[in-house]
Amino acid sequence: MADARESVVTTGADAFAWEPASCLCGLTGPGRPLFAVPHDDAPGGRTFVVQCDCGLRRLDPRPTATTVARYYAEASGYHAYTGRLRSPLKQALWNALRDSEAAPAVRPLWVRLASPLLRPLARWQFDVNVRLNGRGLRVLDVGSGFGDVLMYLQSRGCRTLGIDLSADAAERAREYGIDVRVGTMQSLQLPPGDFDVVIMSHSLEHVPHPADEISAAWRLLAPGGRLLLAVPNGDAVRLRTDGAHWSCLMAPVHFWYFDAASLRSLVERHGFRVDTVRTTTRHYALIEWLKDCRRGYGVAATRSFLRYLAAVPFGPRDGDILRIEATRPS
Ligand SMILES: [Zn+2]
Numbered sequence: 243m244a245d246a247r248e249s250v251v252t253t254g255a256d257a258f259a260w261e262p263a264s265c266l267c268g269l270t271g272p273g274r275p276l277f278a279v280p281h282d283d284a285p286g287g288r289t290f291v292v293q294c295d296c297g298l299r300r301l302d303p304r305p306t307a308t309t310v311a312r313y314y315a316e317a318s319g320y321h322a323y324t325g326r327l328r329s330p331l332k333q334a335l336w337n338a339l340r341d342s343e344a345a346p347a348v349r350p351l352w353v354r355l356a357s358p359l360l361r362p363l364a365r366w367q368f369d370v371n372v373r374l375n376g377r378g379l380r381v382l383d384v385g386s387g388f389g390d391v392l393m394y395l396q397s398r399g400c401r402t403l404g405i406d407l408s409a410d411a412a413e414r415a416r417e418y419g420i421d422v423r424v425g426t427m428q429s430l431q432l433p434p435g436d437f438d439v440v441i442m443s444h445s446l447e448h449v450p451h452p453a454d455e456i457s458a459a460w461r462l463l464a465p466g467g468r469l470l471l472a473v474p475n476g477d478a479v480r481l482r483t484d485g486a487h488w489s490c491l492m493a494p495v496h497f498w499y500f501d502a503a504s505l506r507s508l509v510e511r512h513g514f515r516v517d518t519v520r521t522t523t524r525h526y527a528l529i530e531w532l533k534d535c536r537r538g539y540g541v542a543a544t545r546s547f548l549r550y551l552a553a554v555p556f557g558p559r560d561g562d563i564l565r566i567e568a569t570r571p572s
Contacts, residue, residue, distance in 0.1 A: 258283045258309040263302040263497065265294035266453055266508065273302065277485040279493045289494060291481075299476040299499035307450050311407070313495050323411045325388050325418075337394060339364040343371040346398035347378075366522060369472035369563055370443045374398060379438040382462060384427060384455070385445025387411045389420035396420060403437075405430065427458035435464045443472045447496045456512045465572040469514060475521050475564035477501040483549040489530065490562050502559055505566050514568035521561030527551075 260283065264270055273292035276299065280288045285303060292302045305313060328336060341349040342360035353360065364371060370391070372381060378399030383392050386404025388411050396402045396419075404415060404422035415422035423430055440459040446452050459469050474490035475481070476499030481488050490496075500508070502519045509516060527550050534543030 258312065259306040260284055260289070260303045260309070260494075261306050263300050263304050263450075265296060265298055265300060266498075266504075267294060267296040267298065269294055269296060271295060273300070279486040279491070281494055284494070291485075291491070291493075291499065296504065297501060298504040299481075299501070301493055301497050304450075304497050305494050310448075310495060314408070323387055323408055323414060325414050326390060326393075339367060340371075340394050341398075343368070344374045344395075344398065345376065346374045347376040348398070369522075369565055370441050370470040372400075372439055372441070372470065374400070380436060380464075381439045381441065382427075382432075382437045383441040383443070384459070385442060385448065386415070386420075386422050388414040389418060389422050391441065391443070392420050392422075393418055403432075427455065427462060432462055434461050435467075437462050438464060438467050439470065440467070441470045443470070444474075446471060447473045447498045447500070450497060452498060452508060453512075456509055456514075460512050460514065460570055463570045465570055467570050468517075469509065469566075469568045469570070471505065471509070471564075471566045471568070473498070473500050473505065473564050475499070475501065475559075475561055476504070477559050477564075478521070478562045479560040480527075480550060480562060484546055487546065488562075500564060502564060502566075505564060509566065509568045513570070515571050516566060516568045518565070518567045520565045521559055522563050522565065523561040 265273065271294070273294045275290040275292050278288045278290055279301070289301055289303055291299055293299045326333065338350070338353045339360055341353045342357040343364040372379065372395060378401065380401045381392065381395050383389070383402070383404045386392055386406050387408070389404045392402040392404050402420065404420060405425060405427060406412060406422055407424065407426070409424050412422040412424050440463055442455065442459065446455060449455055463469065474496060478488070478490065481491070481499065502521070506516050506519060527547055531543050531547040534540070
Protein backbone atom coordinates (compact mmCIF):
# COMPACT_ATOMS: atom_id res chain seq x y z
CA MET A 243 0.00 0.00 0.00
CA ALA A 244 2.83 2.39 0.83
CA ASP A 245 4.22 1.78 -2.66
CA ALA A 246 0.89 2.58 -4.25
CA ARG A 247 0.62 5.83 -2.32
CA GLU A 248 4.11 6.92 -3.35
CA SER A 249 3.77 6.25 -7.05
CA VAL A 250 2.69 8.79 -9.63
CA VAL A 251 0.79 7.68 -12.71
CA THR A 252 1.99 9.53 -15.78
CA THR A 253 1.85 6.91 -18.50
CA GLY A 254 -0.67 6.78 -21.33
CA ALA A 255 -2.45 9.59 -23.11
CA ASP A 256 -5.51 9.35 -20.84
CA ALA A 257 -3.72 8.66 -17.57
CA PHE A 258 -4.15 11.36 -14.95
CA ALA A 259 -1.24 12.31 -12.71
CA TRP A 260 -1.65 11.67 -8.99
CA GLU A 261 0.84 12.60 -6.29
CA PRO A 262 1.52 11.84 -2.63
CA ALA A 263 0.25 14.47 -0.18
CA SER A 264 1.97 15.62 3.02
CA CYS A 265 0.19 17.09 6.01
CA LEU A 266 -0.07 20.83 6.59
CA CYS A 267 1.61 20.52 9.99
CA GLY A 268 5.01 19.70 8.49
CA LEU A 269 5.10 16.08 9.70
CA THR A 270 6.23 13.99 6.74
CA GLY A 271 5.19 10.57 8.07
CA PRO A 272 2.78 8.45 6.03
CA GLY A 273 -0.01 8.87 8.56
CA ARG A 274 -2.59 6.24 9.51
CA PRO A 275 -4.80 5.02 6.63
CA LEU A 276 -8.44 5.11 7.84
CA PHE A 277 -10.05 3.56 4.77
CA ALA A 278 -9.49 3.05 1.05
CA VAL A 279 -11.43 4.94 -1.60
CA PRO A 280 -11.60 3.16 -4.95
CA HIS A 281 -10.79 5.30 -7.98
CA ASP A 282 -9.93 4.04 -11.45
CA ASP A 283 -7.21 6.63 -12.03
CA ALA A 284 -5.49 6.31 -8.64
CA PRO A 285 -2.27 4.31 -8.42
CA GLY A 286 -3.33 0.70 -7.80
CA GLY A 287 -6.99 1.65 -8.34
CA ARG A 288 -7.53 3.23 -4.93
CA THR A 289 -6.57 6.17 -2.78
CA PHE A 290 -6.84 6.55 1.00
CA VAL A 291 -8.17 8.85 3.68
CA VAL A 292 -5.18 9.13 5.96
CA GLN A 293 -4.90 10.68 9.41
CA CYS A 294 -1.70 12.46 10.42
CA ASP A 295 -0.33 12.20 13.95
CA CYS A 296 -1.46 15.83 14.36
CA GLY A 297 -5.08 14.68 13.79
CA LEU A 298 -5.75 16.19 10.35
CA ARG A 299 -7.21 13.82 7.74
CA ARG A 300 -6.27 14.09 4.08
CA LEU A 301 -6.63 12.30 0.76
CA ASP A 302 -3.37 10.54 -0.12
CA PRO A 303 -2.45 10.17 -2.92
CA ARG A 304 -4.44 12.85 -4.71
CA PRO A 305 -4.68 14.24 -8.26
CA THR A 306 -2.12 16.90 -9.13
CA ALA A 307 -3.37 20.49 -9.30
CA THR A 308 -3.43 20.38 -13.10
CA THR A 309 -5.26 17.04 -13.23
CA VAL A 310 -7.99 17.69 -10.69
CA ALA A 311 -9.92 20.11 -12.93
CA ARG A 312 -11.13 17.19 -15.04
CA TYR A 313 -12.81 15.60 -12.05
CA TYR A 314 -14.98 18.64 -11.30
CA ALA A 315 -16.89 18.08 -14.49
CA GLU A 316 -17.42 14.42 -13.52
CA ALA A 317 -18.43 14.98 -9.88
CA SER A 318 -22.15 14.31 -9.69
CA GLY A 319 -24.27 16.81 -7.83
CA TYR A 320 -21.83 19.67 -8.33
CA HIS A 321 -24.27 22.54 -8.69
CA ALA A 322 -21.96 25.49 -8.03
CA TYR A 323 -21.92 26.42 -11.71
CA THR A 324 -25.44 25.67 -12.88
CA GLY A 325 -27.20 28.81 -11.65
CA ARG A 326 -30.24 29.34 -9.46
CA LEU A 327 -32.75 26.51 -9.71
CA ARG A 328 -35.21 27.54 -6.95
CA SER A 329 -38.82 28.32 -7.77
CA PRO A 330 -39.82 31.98 -7.10
CA LEU A 331 -41.60 30.92 -3.88
CA LYS A 332 -38.63 28.91 -2.65
CA GLN A 333 -36.27 31.79 -3.51
CA ALA A 334 -38.45 34.22 -1.53
CA LEU A 335 -38.33 31.92 1.49
CA TRP A 336 -34.55 31.49 1.04
CA ASN A 337 -34.16 35.30 1.02
CA ALA A 338 -36.37 35.61 4.10
CA LEU A 339 -34.27 33.07 5.98
CA ARG A 340 -31.10 34.93 5.02
CA ASP A 341 -32.68 38.28 6.02
CA SER A 342 -33.60 36.91 9.44
CA GLU A 343 -29.95 36.27 10.32
CA ALA A 344 -28.30 39.02 8.23
CA ALA A 345 -30.61 41.82 9.44
CA PRO A 346 -30.12 44.11 6.41
CA ALA A 347 -31.38 47.69 6.56
CA VAL A 348 -34.36 46.90 4.31
CA ARG A 349 -36.41 43.74 4.80
CA PRO A 350 -40.12 42.92 4.73
CA LEU A 351 -42.07 43.60 7.90
CA TRP A 352 -43.18 39.98 8.20
CA VAL A 353 -39.52 38.86 8.14
CA ARG A 354 -38.72 41.38 10.86
CA LEU A 355 -41.57 40.01 12.99
CA ALA A 356 -40.81 36.34 12.25
CA SER A 357 -37.04 36.65 12.68
CA PRO A 358 -36.89 35.04 16.14
CA LEU A 359 -38.46 31.92 14.58
CA LEU A 360 -36.56 32.04 11.28
CA ARG A 361 -33.10 32.74 12.67
CA PRO A 362 -32.45 29.27 14.14
CA LEU A 363 -33.54 27.76 10.81
CA ALA A 364 -31.11 30.01 8.94
CA ARG A 365 -28.27 29.01 11.23
CA TRP A 366 -29.07 25.36 10.64
CA GLN A 367 -29.60 25.63 6.89
CA PHE A 368 -26.81 27.96 5.78
CA ASP A 369 -23.14 27.19 6.22
CA VAL A 370 -22.20 30.85 6.21
CA ASN A 371 -24.33 33.72 7.49
CA VAL A 372 -23.07 37.26 6.93
CA ARG A 373 -24.51 39.53 9.62
CA LEU A 374 -25.06 43.01 8.18
CA ASN A 375 -26.94 44.64 11.08
CA GLY A 376 -28.18 47.38 8.77
CA ARG A 377 -24.86 48.04 7.05
CA GLY A 378 -23.61 47.31 3.54
CA LEU A 379 -20.32 45.43 3.81
CA ARG A 380 -17.51 44.68 1.36
CA VAL A 381 -17.68 40.91 0.84
CA LEU A 382 -15.32 38.56 -0.99
CA ASP A 383 -16.49 35.00 -1.70
CA VAL A 384 -13.61 32.64 -2.55
CA GLY A 385 -14.87 29.72 -4.61
CA SER A 386 -18.11 31.58 -5.22
CA GLY A 387 -19.40 29.50 -8.13
CA PHE A 388 -22.04 31.58 -9.95
CA GLY A 389 -22.43 33.84 -6.91
CA ASP A 390 -25.62 32.63 -5.23
CA VAL A 391 -24.81 34.17 -1.85
CA LEU A 392 -23.27 37.29 -3.44
CA MET A 393 -26.47 37.91 -5.38
CA TYR A 394 -28.33 38.05 -2.10
CA LEU A 395 -25.73 40.27 -0.41
CA GLN A 396 -25.51 42.66 -3.37
CA SER A 397 -29.29 43.06 -3.30
CA ARG A 398 -28.96 44.03 0.38
CA GLY A 399 -26.48 46.84 -0.24
CA CYS A 400 -23.13 45.04 -0.08
CA ARG A 401 -20.25 45.55 -2.48
CA THR A 402 -19.38 42.04 -3.57
CA LEU A 403 -16.68 40.18 -5.44
CA GLY A 404 -16.44 36.47 -6.21
CA ILE A 405 -13.42 34.41 -7.16
CA ASP A 406 -13.60 31.04 -8.85
CA LEU A 407 -11.39 28.87 -11.02
CA SER A 408 -14.28 28.16 -13.37
CA ALA A 409 -14.76 30.47 -16.36
CA ASP A 410 -18.26 28.99 -16.74
CA ALA A 411 -19.12 30.10 -13.21
CA ALA A 412 -17.83 33.62 -13.92
CA GLU A 413 -19.84 33.78 -17.14
CA ARG A 414 -23.03 32.66 -15.41
CA ALA A 415 -22.41 35.22 -12.63
CA ARG A 416 -22.12 37.97 -15.23
CA GLU A 417 -25.60 37.07 -16.49
CA TYR A 418 -26.82 37.65 -12.93
CA GLY A 419 -24.97 40.98 -12.66
CA ILE A 420 -22.39 39.61 -10.21
CA ASP A 421 -18.64 40.26 -10.53
CA VAL A 422 -16.89 36.88 -10.34
CA ARG A 423 -13.27 36.81 -11.49
CA VAL A 424 -11.40 33.74 -12.66
CA GLY A 425 -8.28 33.09 -10.59
CA THR A 426 -7.17 32.90 -6.99
CA MET A 427 -6.65 35.43 -4.18
CA GLN A 428 -2.95 35.25 -4.96
CA SER A 429 -3.19 35.65 -8.75
CA LEU A 430 -5.74 38.48 -8.85
CA GLN A 431 -3.64 41.10 -7.04
CA LEU A 432 -6.51 42.55 -5.03
CA PRO A 433 -5.76 45.57 -2.82
CA PRO A 434 -4.92 44.58 0.79
CA GLY A 435 -7.40 45.35 3.54
CA ASP A 436 -10.21 45.91 1.02
CA PHE A 437 -12.86 43.59 2.53
CA ASP A 438 -14.95 43.40 5.70
CA VAL A 439 -15.85 39.74 5.15
CA VAL A 440 -14.11 36.87 3.35
CA ILE A 441 -16.25 33.78 2.76
CA MET A 442 -14.67 30.41 2.04
CA SER A 443 -17.65 28.07 1.94
CA HIS A 444 -16.62 24.60 0.84
CA SER A 445 -13.51 25.81 -0.94
CA LEU A 446 -10.63 25.28 1.54
CA GLU A 447 -10.88 21.48 1.28
CA HIS A 448 -10.33 21.71 -2.50
CA VAL A 449 -6.98 23.49 -2.55
CA PRO A 450 -3.53 21.88 -2.29
CA HIS A 451 -2.19 24.59 0.05
CA PRO A 452 -4.88 25.78 2.52
CA ALA A 453 -2.36 27.77 4.60
CA ASP A 454 -1.70 30.03 1.59
CA GLU A 455 -5.44 30.71 1.33
CA ILE A 456 -5.78 31.67 5.00
CA SER A 457 -2.75 33.92 4.67
CA ALA A 458 -4.23 35.59 1.57
CA ALA A 459 -7.57 36.08 3.34
CA TRP A 460 -5.77 37.80 6.21
CA ARG A 461 -4.07 40.19 3.78
CA LEU A 462 -7.34 41.08 2.03
CA LEU A 463 -9.35 41.64 5.22
CA ALA A 464 -9.46 45.01 6.91
CA PRO A 465 -8.58 44.95 10.63
CA GLY A 466 -11.73 43.81 12.43
CA GLY A 467 -12.84 41.92 9.31
CA ARG A 468 -14.36 38.45 9.51
CA LEU A 469 -13.43 35.14 7.93
CA LEU A 470 -16.33 32.68 7.47
CA LEU A 471 -15.26 29.10 6.82
CA ALA A 472 -17.27 25.97 6.08
CA VAL A 473 -15.73 22.60 5.23
CA PRO A 474 -16.71 18.93 5.47
CA ASN A 475 -16.07 17.83 9.05
CA GLY A 476 -13.24 15.31 9.40
CA ASP A 477 -14.71 14.35 12.78
CA ALA A 478 -18.15 13.63 11.31
CA VAL A 479 -19.76 10.50 12.62
CA ARG A 480 -20.72 9.59 9.07
CA LEU A 481 -17.09 9.68 7.93
CA ARG A 482 -16.50 6.99 10.53
CA THR A 483 -19.63 4.96 9.79
CA ASP A 484 -19.87 5.35 5.99
CA GLY A 485 -16.18 5.71 5.05
CA ALA A 486 -15.80 5.92 1.27
CA HIS A 487 -19.60 6.28 0.92
CA TRP A 488 -19.89 9.40 3.08
CA SER A 489 -21.81 11.95 1.02
CA CYS A 490 -19.37 14.78 1.92
CA LEU A 491 -16.24 12.80 1.06
CA MET A 492 -16.27 13.85 -2.62
CA ALA A 493 -12.95 12.23 -3.44
CA PRO A 494 -10.85 13.05 -5.34
CA VAL A 495 -11.82 16.76 -5.48
CA HIS A 496 -11.69 17.10 -1.69
CA PHE A 497 -8.08 16.98 -0.48
CA TRP A 498 -8.61 17.76 3.25
CA TYR A 499 -11.01 16.76 6.02
CA PHE A 500 -10.41 19.29 8.79
CA ASP A 501 -11.73 18.75 12.27
CA ALA A 502 -12.41 21.59 14.70
CA ALA A 503 -8.94 21.42 16.28
CA SER A 504 -6.97 21.36 13.01
CA LEU A 505 -8.97 24.16 11.38
CA ARG A 506 -8.87 26.31 14.50
CA SER A 507 -5.12 25.77 14.73
CA LEU A 508 -4.66 26.74 11.05
CA VAL A 509 -6.51 30.05 11.35
CA GLU A 510 -5.00 30.92 14.73
CA ARG A 511 -1.49 30.34 13.34
CA HIS A 512 -2.23 33.18 10.92
CA GLY A 513 -3.27 35.58 13.65
CA PHE A 514 -7.06 35.20 13.49
CA ARG A 515 -9.18 35.13 16.64
CA VAL A 516 -11.68 32.26 16.46
CA ASP A 517 -15.16 33.44 17.50
CA THR A 518 -17.36 30.38 16.92
CA VAL A 519 -16.89 26.71 16.03
CA ARG A 520 -19.98 24.72 15.08
CA THR A 521 -20.83 21.55 13.23
CA THR A 522 -24.10 20.72 11.57
CA THR A 523 -25.69 17.72 9.90
CA ARG A 524 -27.01 18.90 6.59
CA HIS A 525 -27.31 15.56 4.90
CA TYR A 526 -30.34 14.25 6.62
CA ALA A 527 -29.88 10.60 7.33
CA LEU A 528 -33.56 9.71 7.16
CA ILE A 529 -34.10 11.35 3.76
CA GLU A 530 -30.96 9.72 2.36
CA TRP A 531 -32.10 6.36 3.66
CA LEU A 532 -35.53 6.72 2.01
CA LYS A 533 -33.95 7.82 -1.29
CA ASP A 534 -31.52 4.90 -1.27
CA CYS A 535 -34.35 2.48 -0.51
CA ARG A 536 -36.28 3.82 -3.52
CA ARG A 537 -33.19 3.31 -5.69
CA GLY A 538 -33.03 -0.31 -4.61
CA TYR A 539 -30.14 -0.11 -2.16
CA GLY A 540 -32.35 -0.82 0.84
CA VAL A 541 -30.14 -3.32 2.64
CA ALA A 542 -26.91 -1.30 2.41
CA ALA A 543 -28.77 1.94 3.19
CA THR A 544 -30.46 0.44 6.24
CA ARG A 545 -27.15 -0.89 7.54
CA SER A 546 -25.58 2.56 7.12
CA PHE A 547 -28.59 4.28 8.71
CA LEU A 548 -28.50 1.98 11.75
CA ARG A 549 -24.74 2.52 12.18
CA TYR A 550 -25.40 6.25 12.01
CA LEU A 551 -28.13 6.11 14.67
CA ALA A 552 -25.98 3.91 16.87
CA ALA A 553 -23.14 6.42 16.77
CA VAL A 554 -25.28 9.18 18.30
CA PRO A 555 -24.86 11.76 15.57
CA PHE A 556 -26.01 14.82 17.46
CA GLY A 557 -22.90 15.42 19.52
CA PRO A 558 -21.37 18.89 19.28
CA ARG A 559 -18.46 17.77 17.11
CA ASP A 560 -20.07 15.04 15.02
CA GLY A 561 -22.00 16.89 12.30
CA ASP A 562 -21.20 16.62 8.60
CA ILE A 563 -20.18 20.25 8.14
CA LEU A 564 -17.72 22.22 10.23
CA ARG A 565 -18.11 25.99 10.40
CA ILE A 566 -15.68 28.44 11.91
CA GLU A 567 -16.07 32.19 12.18
CA ALA A 568 -12.89 34.16 12.94
CA THR A 569 -11.89 37.81 13.17
CA ARG A 570 -8.75 39.59 12.06
CA PRO A 571 -8.11 41.56 15.27
CA SER A 572 -8.04 45.34 14.96
ZN1 LIG B 1 -0.24 16.76 10.48
